[in-house]
Amino acid sequence: MQISQAWIDVAYLVAASLFILGIKGLTKPKTAVRGNQLAAMGMLVACVVTLLSQKIVTFEVIIAGVIVGSVVGALLATRVQMTSMPQMVALLNGFGGGASFAVASAEYLKGVDGLVGIIATGAAVLIGAVTMTGSLVAFAKLQELIDGKPMGFPGMKFVNFLLVAGSIGAIGYMVYQPGNDMVFWGLVAAAAVLGLFLVLPIGGADMPVVIALLNSYSGIAASAAGFVMGNSALIITGSLVGASGLILTQIMCKAMNRSLTNVLFGVMAEAGEAMDADEVYAGKVKSSSPDEVAMILETAQRVVIVPGFGMAMAQAQHAVRDLADSLEANGSEVEYAIHPVAGRMPGHMNVLLAEAEVSYDKLKDMDTINPTFEQTDVAIVIGANDVTNPLAREDKGSPIYGMPILNVDKAKTVVVVKRSLSAGFAGLPNPLFAKDNTLMLFGDGKQAILDITTAIKEG
Amino acid sequence: MEFIAMLALFILAIFLGFELITKVPPTLHTPLMSGSNAISGITLVGALLAAGHGDNQLVQGFGFVAVVLATINVVGGFMVTNRMLAMFKRK
Numbered sequence: 001m002q003i004s005q006a007w008i009d010v011a012y013l014v015a016a017s018l019f020i021l022g023i024k025g026l027t028k029p030k031t032a033v034r035g036n037q038l039a040a041m042g043m044l045v046a047c048v049v050t051l052l053s054q055k056i057v058t059f060e061v062i063i064a065g066v067i068v069g070s071v072v073g074a075l076l077a078t079r080v081q082m083t084s085m086p087q088m089v090a091l092l093n094g095f096g097g098g099a100s101f102a103v104a105s106a107e108y109l110k111g112v113d114g115l116v117g118i119i120a121t122g123a124a125v126l127i128g129a130v131t132m133t134g135s136l137v138a139f140a141k142l143q144e145l146i147d148g149k150p151m152g153f154p155g156m157k158f159v160n161f162l163l164v165a166g167s168i169g170a171i172g173y174m175v176y177q178p179g180n181d182m183v184f185w186g187l188v189a190a191a192a193v194l195g196l197f198l199v200l201p202i203g204g205a206d207m208p209v210v211i212a213l214l215n216s217y218s219g220i221a222a223s224a225a226g227f228v229m230g231n232s233a234l235i236i237t238g239s240l241v242g243a244s245g246l247i248l249t250q251i252m253c254k255a256m257n258r259s260l261t262n263v264l265f266g267v268m269a270e271a272g273e274a275m276d277a278d279e280v281y282a283g284k285v286k287s288s289s290p291d292e293v294a295m296i297l298e299t300a301q302r303v304v305i306v307p308g309f310g311m312a313m314a315q316a317q318h319a320v321r322d323l324a325d326s327l328e329a330n331g332s333e334v335e336y337a338i339h340p341v342a343g344r345m346p347g348h349m350n351v352l353l354a355e356a357e358v359s360y361d362k363l364k365d366m367d368t369i370n371p372t373f374e375q376t377d378v379a380i381v382i383g384a385n386d387v388t389n390p391l392a393r394e395d396k397g398s399p400i401y402g403m404p405i406l407n408v409d410k411a412k413t414v415v416v417v418k419r420s421l422s423a424g425f426a427g428l429p430n431p432l433f434a435k436d437n438t439l440m441l442f443g444d445g446k447q448a449i450l451d452i453t454t455a456i457k458e459g
Numbered sequence: 460m461e462f463i464a465m466l467a468l469f470i471l472a473i474f475l476g477f478e479l480i481t482k483v484p485p486t487l488h489t490p491l492m493s494g495s496n497a498i499s500g501i502t503l504v505g506a507l508l509a510a511g512h513g514d515n516q517l518v519q520g521f522g523f524v525a526v527v528l529a530t531i532n533v534v535g536g537f538m539v540t541n542r543m544l545a546m547f548k549r550k
Contacts, residue, residue: 012504022498024479026483026490026494027479027482027484032490036490036544039497043497043500050504051507055511056507057511058512061511061519061522061523061526065506065522065526065527066530068530069527069533069534072527073533073534073538076531077534077535078542080539088535092531092532092536095531096500096529099503099532100505102522106509106518107509211492215492215495215496218496221502229508233501234505235465235469236472237498239470239476240495240498241499243473244476244480247476247477247480338486346489346492347489347490350485350487354543354547359549360547
Protein backbone atom coordinates (compact mmCIF):
# COMPACT_ATOMS: atom_id res chain seq x y z
CA MET A 1 0.00 0.00 0.00
CA GLN A 2 1.29 3.43 -0.86
CA ILE A 3 -0.24 6.72 0.12
CA SER A 4 0.00 10.21 -1.28
CA GLN A 5 2.39 12.85 0.05
CA ALA A 6 -0.52 14.95 1.32
CA TRP A 7 -1.62 12.21 3.71
CA ILE A 8 1.95 11.68 4.81
CA ASP A 9 2.21 15.37 5.66
CA VAL A 10 -1.02 15.19 7.65
CA ALA A 11 0.36 12.23 9.59
CA TYR A 12 3.57 14.17 10.34
CA LEU A 13 1.45 16.95 11.77
CA VAL A 14 -0.33 14.42 13.97
CA ALA A 15 3.04 13.07 15.12
CA ALA A 16 4.33 16.57 15.93
CA SER A 17 1.15 17.27 17.93
CA LEU A 18 1.64 14.07 19.89
CA PHE A 19 5.22 15.11 20.70
CA ILE A 20 3.97 18.46 21.99
CA LEU A 21 1.29 16.77 24.11
CA GLY A 22 3.97 14.35 25.31
CA ILE A 23 6.24 17.14 26.51
CA LYS A 24 3.22 18.80 28.10
CA GLY A 25 2.70 15.59 30.06
CA LEU A 26 6.22 15.92 31.42
CA THR A 27 5.28 19.09 33.27
CA LYS A 28 3.84 16.98 36.12
CA PRO A 29 5.17 13.73 37.61
CA LYS A 30 1.63 12.34 37.60
CA THR A 31 1.07 12.74 33.86
CA ALA A 32 4.67 12.12 32.82
CA VAL A 33 4.45 8.39 32.02
CA ARG A 34 1.43 9.02 29.82
CA GLY A 35 3.23 11.91 28.15
CA ASN A 36 6.14 9.70 27.27
CA GLN A 37 3.76 7.11 25.80
CA LEU A 38 2.02 9.76 23.69
CA ALA A 39 5.37 10.89 22.31
CA ALA A 40 6.31 7.27 21.52
CA MET A 41 2.99 6.89 19.71
CA GLY A 42 3.78 10.01 17.68
CA MET A 43 7.06 8.41 16.66
CA LEU A 44 5.28 5.25 15.58
CA VAL A 45 2.83 7.23 13.43
CA ALA A 46 5.65 9.19 11.79
CA CYS A 47 7.67 6.05 11.01
CA VAL A 48 4.78 3.96 9.73
CA VAL A 49 3.59 6.59 7.24
CA THR A 50 7.16 7.16 6.08
CA LEU A 51 7.44 3.46 5.29
CA LEU A 52 4.31 3.79 3.14
CA SER A 53 5.89 6.57 1.10
CA GLN A 54 6.46 6.05 -2.60
CA LYS A 55 10.01 7.29 -2.13
CA ILE A 56 10.96 4.02 -0.46
CA VAL A 57 11.75 1.31 -2.96
CA THR A 58 13.76 -1.23 -1.00
CA PHE A 59 13.31 -2.49 2.54
CA GLU A 60 16.30 -4.76 3.23
CA VAL A 61 18.59 -2.03 4.56
CA ILE A 62 15.79 -0.52 6.62
CA ILE A 63 14.87 -3.81 8.26
CA ALA A 64 18.50 -4.60 9.08
CA GLY A 65 19.06 -1.13 10.54
CA VAL A 66 15.90 -1.15 12.63
CA ILE A 67 16.71 -4.57 14.08
CA VAL A 68 20.27 -3.62 15.02
CA GLY A 69 19.17 -0.27 16.45
CA SER A 70 16.26 -1.72 18.44
CA VAL A 71 18.39 -4.44 20.03
CA VAL A 72 21.17 -2.02 21.00
CA GLY A 73 18.68 0.61 22.23
CA ALA A 74 16.67 -1.86 24.30
CA LEU A 75 19.82 -3.35 25.84
CA LEU A 76 21.15 0.09 26.76
CA ALA A 77 17.82 1.22 28.21
CA THR A 78 17.26 -1.86 30.37
CA ARG A 79 20.86 -2.40 31.55
CA VAL A 80 21.94 1.14 32.39
CA GLN A 81 22.22 2.00 36.08
CA MET A 82 20.53 5.15 37.29
CA THR A 83 23.91 6.50 38.45
CA SER A 84 25.09 6.24 34.85
CA MET A 85 22.21 8.21 33.32
CA PRO A 86 24.46 11.19 32.43
CA GLN A 87 26.63 8.92 30.27
CA MET A 88 23.57 7.35 28.69
CA VAL A 89 22.10 10.73 27.77
CA ALA A 90 25.49 11.88 26.44
CA LEU A 91 25.63 8.78 24.25
CA LEU A 92 22.07 9.24 22.99
CA ASN A 93 22.85 12.89 22.17
CA GLY A 94 25.80 11.67 20.13
CA PHE A 95 23.72 9.09 18.26
CA GLY A 96 21.07 11.73 17.52
CA GLY A 97 23.70 14.07 16.11
CA GLY A 98 25.28 11.20 14.19
CA ALA A 99 21.94 10.22 12.67
CA SER A 100 21.28 13.78 11.46
CA PHE A 101 24.80 13.94 10.07
CA ALA A 102 24.32 10.64 8.22
CA VAL A 103 20.91 11.68 6.84
CA ALA A 104 22.31 14.99 5.56
CA SER A 105 25.27 13.17 4.00
CA ALA A 106 22.96 10.73 2.24
CA GLU A 107 20.89 13.66 0.93
CA TYR A 108 24.05 15.36 -0.29
CA LEU A 109 25.07 12.21 -2.18
CA LYS A 110 21.61 11.95 -3.74
CA GLY A 111 22.16 15.50 -4.89
CA VAL A 112 20.85 18.65 -3.27
CA ASP A 113 20.55 21.91 -5.12
CA GLY A 114 19.52 25.44 -4.47
CA LEU A 115 20.83 27.87 -1.90
CA VAL A 116 18.61 26.70 0.97
CA GLY A 117 19.24 23.01 0.30
CA ILE A 118 23.01 23.32 0.28
CA ILE A 119 23.23 25.63 3.30
CA ALA A 120 20.88 23.38 5.27
CA THR A 121 22.87 20.29 4.30
CA GLY A 122 26.09 21.98 5.36
CA ALA A 123 24.53 23.07 8.66
CA ALA A 124 23.15 19.60 9.40
CA VAL A 125 26.52 17.98 8.62
CA LEU A 126 28.41 20.56 10.70
CA ILE A 127 26.13 20.55 13.76
CA GLY A 128 25.44 16.81 13.52
CA ALA A 129 29.11 15.84 13.38
CA VAL A 130 30.08 18.28 16.15
CA THR A 131 27.30 16.83 18.33
CA MET A 132 28.41 13.28 17.54
CA THR A 133 32.11 13.58 18.37
CA GLY A 134 31.56 16.10 21.17
CA SER A 135 29.07 13.79 22.86
CA LEU A 136 31.42 10.85 22.54
CA VAL A 137 34.08 12.86 24.41
CA ALA A 138 31.52 13.82 27.07
CA PHE A 139 30.54 10.15 27.35
CA ALA A 140 34.19 9.06 27.68
CA LYS A 141 34.79 11.66 30.40
CA LEU A 142 31.68 10.70 32.38
CA GLN A 143 32.38 6.98 32.03
CA GLU A 144 35.98 7.76 33.12
CA LEU A 145 37.40 6.19 29.99
CA ILE A 146 39.48 9.35 29.73
CA ASP A 147 40.57 11.84 32.38
CA GLY A 148 37.78 14.20 33.46
CA LYS A 149 40.21 17.10 33.82
CA PRO A 150 40.26 19.82 31.16
CA MET A 151 42.53 18.79 28.30
CA GLY A 152 44.02 20.95 25.62
CA PHE A 153 47.10 22.45 24.04
CA PRO A 154 48.34 26.00 23.55
CA GLY A 155 46.54 27.68 20.69
CA MET A 156 43.56 25.33 20.83
CA LYS A 157 41.11 28.21 20.72
CA PHE A 158 42.79 29.55 17.60
CA VAL A 159 42.65 26.10 15.96
CA ASN A 160 38.95 25.90 16.85
CA PHE A 161 38.41 29.32 15.32
CA LEU A 162 40.12 28.13 12.13
CA LEU A 163 37.94 24.99 12.08
CA VAL A 164 34.74 27.04 12.43
CA ALA A 165 35.86 29.55 9.81
CA GLY A 166 36.96 26.72 7.50
CA SER A 167 33.62 24.91 7.89
CA ILE A 168 31.62 28.03 7.10
CA GLY A 169 33.95 28.73 4.18
CA ALA A 170 33.39 25.18 2.89
CA ILE A 171 29.61 25.62 3.02
CA GLY A 172 29.96 28.92 1.17
CA TYR A 173 32.13 27.24 -1.47
CA MET A 174 29.55 24.46 -1.89
CA VAL A 175 26.92 27.09 -2.65
CA TYR A 176 28.93 28.83 -5.36
CA GLN A 177 30.78 25.81 -6.79
CA PRO A 178 28.44 22.86 -6.21
CA GLY A 179 29.57 19.34 -6.91
CA ASN A 180 33.04 19.31 -5.40
CA ASP A 181 32.97 16.27 -3.13
CA MET A 182 36.40 16.97 -1.63
CA VAL A 183 35.06 20.17 -0.08
CA PHE A 184 32.15 18.23 1.40
CA TRP A 185 34.41 15.59 2.99
CA GLY A 186 36.70 18.34 4.22
CA LEU A 187 33.70 19.87 5.99
CA VAL A 188 32.88 16.49 7.56
CA ALA A 189 36.43 16.08 8.85
CA ALA A 190 36.65 19.65 10.20
CA ALA A 191 33.32 19.30 12.02
CA ALA A 192 34.29 15.96 13.57
CA VAL A 193 37.59 17.37 14.88
CA LEU A 194 35.85 20.53 16.08
CA GLY A 195 33.47 18.44 18.21
CA LEU A 196 36.42 16.76 19.92
CA PHE A 197 38.28 20.01 20.51
CA LEU A 198 35.24 21.82 21.89
CA VAL A 199 34.52 19.29 24.65
CA LEU A 200 38.04 18.07 25.57
CA PRO A 201 38.97 21.32 27.41
CA ILE A 202 35.81 21.22 29.57
CA GLY A 203 36.13 19.73 33.05
CA GLY A 204 34.00 17.11 34.75
CA ALA A 205 32.13 19.59 36.95
CA ASP A 206 30.83 21.44 33.90
CA MET A 207 29.42 18.30 32.28
CA PRO A 208 25.79 19.16 33.19
CA VAL A 209 26.06 22.26 31.02
CA VAL A 210 27.80 20.42 28.20
CA ILE A 211 25.25 17.59 28.09
CA ALA A 212 22.37 20.06 28.06
CA LEU A 213 24.00 22.05 25.29
CA LEU A 214 24.73 18.94 23.19
CA ASN A 215 21.10 17.94 23.74
CA SER A 216 20.14 21.26 22.19
CA TYR A 217 22.58 20.76 19.28
CA SER A 218 21.15 17.32 18.52
CA GLY A 219 17.74 18.95 18.16
CA ILE A 220 19.02 21.75 15.95
CA ALA A 221 20.83 19.19 13.78
CA ALA A 222 17.55 17.28 13.31
CA SER A 223 15.85 20.54 12.42
CA ALA A 224 18.53 21.36 9.85
CA ALA A 225 18.06 17.88 8.34
CA GLY A 226 14.36 18.78 8.14
CA PHE A 227 15.21 21.88 6.10
CA VAL A 228 17.24 19.69 3.74
CA MET A 229 14.35 17.30 3.14
CA GLY A 230 11.53 19.83 3.42
CA ASN A 231 10.11 17.68 6.20
CA SER A 232 7.82 19.44 8.71
CA ALA A 233 8.04 16.71 11.37
CA LEU A 234 11.82 17.06 11.59
CA ILE A 235 11.73 20.85 11.66
CA ILE A 236 9.12 21.13 14.43
CA THR A 237 10.50 18.35 16.58
CA GLY A 238 14.10 19.41 16.16
CA SER A 239 13.38 22.95 17.25
CA LEU A 240 11.38 21.74 20.29
CA VAL A 241 14.39 19.69 21.41
CA GLY A 242 16.73 22.54 20.59
CA ALA A 243 14.72 24.89 22.80
CA SER A 244 14.59 22.29 25.58
CA GLY A 245 18.34 21.84 25.67
CA LEU A 246 18.90 25.56 25.57
CA ILE A 247 16.63 26.19 28.57
CA LEU A 248 18.37 23.48 30.60
CA THR A 249 21.74 24.98 29.63
CA GLN A 250 20.59 28.36 30.91
CA ILE A 251 19.32 26.89 34.18
CA MET A 252 22.63 25.08 34.77
CA CYS A 253 24.72 28.17 34.01
CA LYS A 254 22.61 30.29 36.35
CA ALA A 255 22.99 27.71 39.12
CA MET A 256 26.76 27.91 38.77
CA ASN A 257 26.74 31.70 38.40
CA ARG A 258 28.74 31.41 35.20
CA SER A 259 28.07 32.53 31.68
CA LEU A 260 27.90 29.98 28.89
CA THR A 261 30.98 31.54 27.26
CA ASN A 262 32.84 31.12 30.53
CA VAL A 263 31.95 27.41 30.72
CA LEU A 264 32.81 26.76 27.09
CA PHE A 265 35.96 28.82 26.69
CA GLY A 266 37.19 29.85 30.10
CA VAL A 267 38.66 28.15 33.09
CA MET A 268 37.60 29.16 36.57
CA ALA A 269 39.50 32.03 38.11
CA GLU A 270 42.54 30.75 39.96
CA ALA A 271 42.15 32.53 43.28
CA GLY A 272 42.96 29.42 45.29
CA GLU A 273 46.16 30.79 46.87
CA ALA A 274 44.25 33.30 48.99
CA MET A 275 42.63 30.39 50.82
CA ASP A 276 44.87 27.92 52.50
CA ALA A 277 43.04 24.71 53.36
CA ASP A 278 45.13 24.08 56.51
CA GLU A 279 44.40 27.58 57.79
CA VAL A 280 40.66 27.13 57.27
CA TYR A 281 40.49 23.73 58.89
CA ALA A 282 43.30 23.81 61.53
CA GLY A 283 42.03 22.74 64.91
CA LYS A 284 38.45 23.58 64.07
CA VAL A 285 37.19 20.44 62.37
CA LYS A 286 35.24 18.13 64.66
CA SER A 287 35.23 14.49 63.70
CA SER A 288 32.18 12.58 64.86
CA SER A 289 30.98 8.98 65.11
CA PRO A 290 27.82 7.28 63.82
CA ASP A 291 26.63 6.85 67.44
CA GLU A 292 26.98 10.56 68.21
CA VAL A 293 25.16 11.51 64.99
CA ALA A 294 22.41 9.00 65.78
CA MET A 295 21.96 10.57 69.22
CA ILE A 296 21.55 14.04 67.77
CA LEU A 297 19.15 12.74 65.11
CA GLU A 298 16.95 11.01 67.69
CA THR A 299 15.87 14.34 69.15
CA ALA A 300 15.65 16.18 65.82
CA GLN A 301 12.24 17.45 64.72
CA ARG A 302 13.25 18.42 61.23
CA VAL A 303 16.04 16.85 59.17
CA VAL A 304 17.13 17.91 55.69
CA ILE A 305 19.25 15.59 53.58
CA VAL A 306 21.54 17.26 51.02
CA PRO A 307 22.75 14.77 48.39
CA GLY A 308 25.56 15.38 45.90
CA PHE A 309 27.51 13.45 43.34
CA GLY A 310 29.23 11.56 46.17
CA MET A 311 25.92 9.87 46.99
CA ALA A 312 25.73 8.59 43.42
CA MET A 313 29.36 7.44 43.50
CA ALA A 314 28.78 5.50 46.73
CA GLN A 315 25.42 4.14 45.44
CA ALA A 316 24.08 5.31 48.80
CA GLN A 317 20.57 6.35 47.71
CA HIS A 318 18.87 3.24 49.15
CA ALA A 319 20.78 3.56 52.44
CA VAL A 320 19.73 7.22 52.60
CA ARG A 321 16.07 6.25 52.12
CA ASP A 322 16.35 3.67 54.92
CA LEU A 323 17.81 6.30 57.23
CA ALA A 324 14.98 8.70 56.35
CA ASP A 325 12.45 5.94 57.03
CA SER A 326 13.79 5.27 60.52
CA LEU A 327 13.91 8.99 61.26
CA GLU A 328 10.30 9.34 60.18
CA ALA A 329 9.36 6.33 62.30
CA ASN A 330 10.94 8.30 65.15
CA GLY A 331 8.65 11.24 64.47
CA SER A 332 11.07 13.50 62.60
CA GLU A 333 10.14 15.38 59.46
CA VAL A 334 12.56 14.59 56.60
CA GLU A 335 13.04 16.50 53.35
CA TYR A 336 15.68 16.52 50.61
CA ALA A 337 17.43 19.64 49.33
CA ILE A 338 18.36 19.37 45.66
CA HIS A 339 20.77 21.90 44.17
CA PRO A 340 20.24 22.39 40.42
CA VAL A 341 23.80 21.27 39.61
CA ALA A 342 24.05 18.45 42.17
CA GLY A 343 25.23 15.38 40.28
CA ARG A 344 26.37 15.27 36.70
CA MET A 345 23.22 16.28 34.86
CA PRO A 346 20.04 18.28 35.46
CA GLY A 347 17.70 16.32 37.76
CA HIS A 348 20.21 13.50 38.37
CA MET A 349 19.67 13.40 42.16
CA ASN A 350 15.90 13.31 41.74
CA VAL A 351 16.11 10.21 39.56
CA LEU A 352 18.44 8.44 42.00
CA LEU A 353 16.17 9.17 44.96
CA ALA A 354 13.10 8.19 42.96
CA GLU A 355 14.87 4.90 42.25
CA ALA A 356 15.20 4.43 46.02
CA GLU A 357 11.44 5.05 46.25
CA VAL A 358 11.63 8.44 47.90
CA SER A 359 8.33 10.22 47.37
CA TYR A 360 8.86 13.06 44.86
CA ASP A 361 7.03 15.65 46.93
CA LYS A 362 9.85 15.43 49.50
CA LEU A 363 12.44 16.49 46.92
CA LYS A 364 12.68 20.27 47.29
CA ASP A 365 14.48 22.65 44.98
CA MET A 366 16.92 25.24 46.24
CA ASP A 367 14.57 28.23 46.41
CA THR A 368 11.94 26.28 48.32
CA ILE A 369 14.23 24.69 50.88
CA ASN A 370 16.66 27.54 51.59
CA PRO A 371 14.35 29.61 53.84
CA THR A 372 13.66 26.49 55.95
CA PHE A 373 17.23 25.72 57.05
CA GLU A 374 16.90 28.06 60.05
CA GLN A 375 14.12 25.85 61.39
CA THR A 376 16.06 22.69 60.61
CA ASP A 377 17.63 20.76 63.49
CA VAL A 378 20.00 18.61 61.46
CA ALA A 379 21.19 18.96 57.88
CA ILE A 380 22.95 15.84 56.57
CA VAL A 381 25.26 16.62 53.66
CA ILE A 382 26.23 13.48 51.76
CA GLY A 383 28.74 13.73 48.97
CA ALA A 384 28.05 17.39 48.24
CA ASN A 385 30.70 20.07 48.66
CA ASP A 386 30.85 23.21 46.50
CA VAL A 387 27.06 23.68 46.49
CA THR A 388 27.18 24.14 50.29
CA ASN A 389 30.28 26.37 50.44
CA PRO A 390 29.47 29.59 52.35
CA LEU A 391 32.34 31.34 50.53
CA ALA A 392 29.95 31.69 47.60
CA ARG A 393 27.79 33.90 49.79
CA GLU A 394 30.38 35.66 51.95
CA ASP A 395 33.76 36.01 50.24
CA LYS A 396 33.71 38.52 47.39
CA GLY A 397 37.20 37.45 46.33
CA SER A 398 36.26 33.80 45.97
CA PRO A 399 36.03 32.34 42.47
CA ILE A 400 32.64 30.88 43.33
CA TYR A 401 31.31 34.13 44.84
CA GLY A 402 27.72 34.72 43.74
CA MET A 403 26.94 31.09 42.96
CA PRO A 404 23.62 30.24 44.61
CA ILE A 405 24.18 27.66 47.37
CA LEU A 406 22.15 25.62 49.81
CA ASN A 407 22.35 27.45 53.14
CA VAL A 408 22.96 24.30 55.19
CA ASP A 409 25.15 26.23 57.65
CA LYS A 410 21.99 27.90 58.98
CA ALA A 411 20.76 24.58 60.37
CA LYS A 412 21.30 23.97 64.11
CA THR A 413 23.62 21.04 63.42
CA VAL A 414 25.27 20.11 60.14
CA VAL A 415 26.53 16.56 59.62
CA VAL A 416 28.88 16.21 56.66
CA VAL A 417 29.45 12.65 55.44
CA LYS A 418 32.63 12.67 53.39
CA ARG A 419 35.71 10.56 52.75
CA SER A 420 38.21 13.29 53.63
CA LEU A 421 38.61 17.05 53.72
CA SER A 422 39.58 17.07 50.03
CA ALA A 423 38.27 19.93 47.90
CA GLY A 424 35.35 19.68 45.49
CA PHE A 425 35.44 20.42 41.76
CA ALA A 426 36.09 24.11 42.42
CA GLY A 427 39.30 23.18 44.24
CA LEU A 428 38.46 25.34 47.24
CA PRO A 429 38.44 24.60 50.95
CA ASN A 430 34.95 24.68 52.45
CA PRO A 431 34.68 26.73 55.69
CA LEU A 432 31.41 24.89 56.39
CA PHE A 433 33.51 21.93 57.58
CA ALA A 434 35.17 24.10 60.24
CA LYS A 435 32.01 25.73 61.60
CA ASP A 436 31.06 25.34 65.27
CA ASN A 437 27.80 23.62 64.38
CA THR A 438 29.36 21.18 61.88
CA LEU A 439 30.26 17.56 62.61
CA MET A 440 32.33 15.63 60.10
CA LEU A 441 31.62 11.95 59.68
CA PHE A 442 34.53 10.57 57.67
CA GLY A 443 34.14 7.41 55.64
CA ASP A 444 32.39 5.79 52.71
CA GLY A 445 29.03 7.48 52.20
CA LYS A 446 26.95 4.34 52.07
CA GLN A 447 28.63 2.66 55.05
CA ALA A 448 28.42 5.81 57.18
CA ILE A 449 24.68 6.17 56.51
CA LEU A 450 24.11 2.47 57.22
CA ASP A 451 26.01 2.82 60.53
CA ILE A 452 23.89 5.80 61.59
CA THR A 453 20.71 3.90 60.78
CA THR A 454 21.86 0.88 62.77
CA ALA A 455 22.77 3.12 65.73
CA ILE A 456 19.32 4.74 65.61
CA LYS A 457 17.55 1.38 65.48
CA GLU A 458 19.60 0.06 68.40
CA GLY A 459 19.24 3.25 70.41
CA MET B 460 8.16 22.94 1.01
CA GLU B 461 8.89 26.62 0.62
CA PHE B 462 11.77 28.03 2.62
CA ILE B 463 9.71 30.73 4.29
CA ALA B 464 7.13 28.15 5.44
CA MET B 465 9.88 26.00 6.92
CA LEU B 466 11.41 28.99 8.64
CA ALA B 467 8.02 29.94 10.09
CA LEU B 468 7.58 26.42 11.46
CA PHE B 469 11.08 26.50 12.94
CA ILE B 470 10.67 29.83 14.69
CA LEU B 471 7.16 29.13 16.00
CA ALA B 472 8.21 25.72 17.32
CA ILE B 473 11.12 27.29 19.19
CA PHE B 474 8.75 29.74 20.90
CA LEU B 475 6.38 26.89 21.73
CA GLY B 476 9.31 24.85 23.06
CA PHE B 477 10.39 27.65 25.37
CA GLU B 478 6.86 28.07 26.73
CA LEU B 479 6.38 24.34 27.29
CA ILE B 480 9.73 23.40 28.70
CA THR B 481 10.02 26.22 31.25
CA LYS B 482 7.00 24.52 32.90
CA VAL B 483 8.80 21.20 33.40
CA PRO B 484 9.81 20.95 37.09
CA PRO B 485 13.50 20.37 37.99
CA THR B 486 12.54 16.94 39.39
CA LEU B 487 11.83 15.76 35.86
CA HIS B 488 14.80 17.34 34.09
CA THR B 489 16.66 14.06 33.57
CA PRO B 490 13.63 12.27 32.05
CA LEU B 491 13.03 15.43 29.99
CA MET B 492 16.50 15.13 28.52
CA SER B 493 16.24 11.43 27.73
CA GLY B 494 12.70 11.92 26.45
CA SER B 495 13.67 14.81 24.19
CA ASN B 496 16.53 12.63 23.01
CA ALA B 497 14.04 10.00 21.99
CA ILE B 498 11.93 12.62 20.23
CA SER B 499 14.93 14.00 18.35
CA GLY B 500 15.23 10.47 16.97
CA ILE B 501 12.58 11.75 14.53
CA THR B 502 15.59 11.92 12.21
CA LEU B 503 14.65 8.25 11.76
CA VAL B 504 12.07 9.47 9.25
CA GLY B 505 14.84 10.97 7.13
CA ALA B 506 16.97 7.90 7.72
CA LEU B 507 14.26 5.55 6.46
CA LEU B 508 13.93 7.60 3.28
CA ALA B 509 17.70 7.51 2.73
CA ALA B 510 18.04 3.77 3.45
CA GLY B 511 15.10 2.89 1.22
CA HIS B 512 16.57 4.82 -1.71
CA GLY B 513 17.21 2.14 -4.34
CA ASP B 514 20.05 2.92 -6.68
CA ASN B 515 23.09 4.28 -4.83
CA GLN B 516 25.06 2.07 -2.43
CA LEU B 517 26.84 4.93 -0.68
CA VAL B 518 23.48 6.62 0.00
CA GLN B 519 22.15 3.35 1.35
CA GLY B 520 25.27 2.97 3.49
CA PHE B 521 24.74 6.34 5.12
CA GLY B 522 21.05 5.48 5.34
CA PHE B 523 21.86 2.28 7.20
CA VAL B 524 24.09 4.10 9.71
CA ALA B 525 21.41 6.75 10.16
CA VAL B 526 18.68 4.15 10.71
CA VAL B 527 20.76 2.30 13.31
CA LEU B 528 21.71 5.45 15.25
CA ALA B 529 18.24 6.99 15.11
CA THR B 530 16.57 3.70 16.15
CA ILE B 531 18.90 3.41 19.14
CA ASN B 532 17.87 6.95 20.04
CA VAL B 533 14.16 6.26 19.67
CA VAL B 534 13.99 2.81 21.28
CA GLY B 535 16.63 3.48 23.95
CA GLY B 536 15.33 6.97 24.70
CA PHE B 537 11.66 6.09 25.13
CA MET B 538 12.40 2.91 27.09
CA VAL B 539 14.81 4.47 29.55
CA THR B 540 12.52 7.49 30.03
CA ASN B 541 9.64 5.16 30.75
CA ARG B 542 11.80 3.24 33.21
CA MET B 543 12.73 6.42 35.05
CA LEU B 544 9.27 7.96 35.09
CA ALA B 545 7.75 4.77 36.48
CA MET B 546 9.91 5.30 39.57
CA PHE B 547 8.52 8.73 40.37
CA LYS B 548 5.86 8.02 42.94
CA ARG B 549 4.19 9.83 45.76
CA LYS B 550 3.62 7.91 48.94
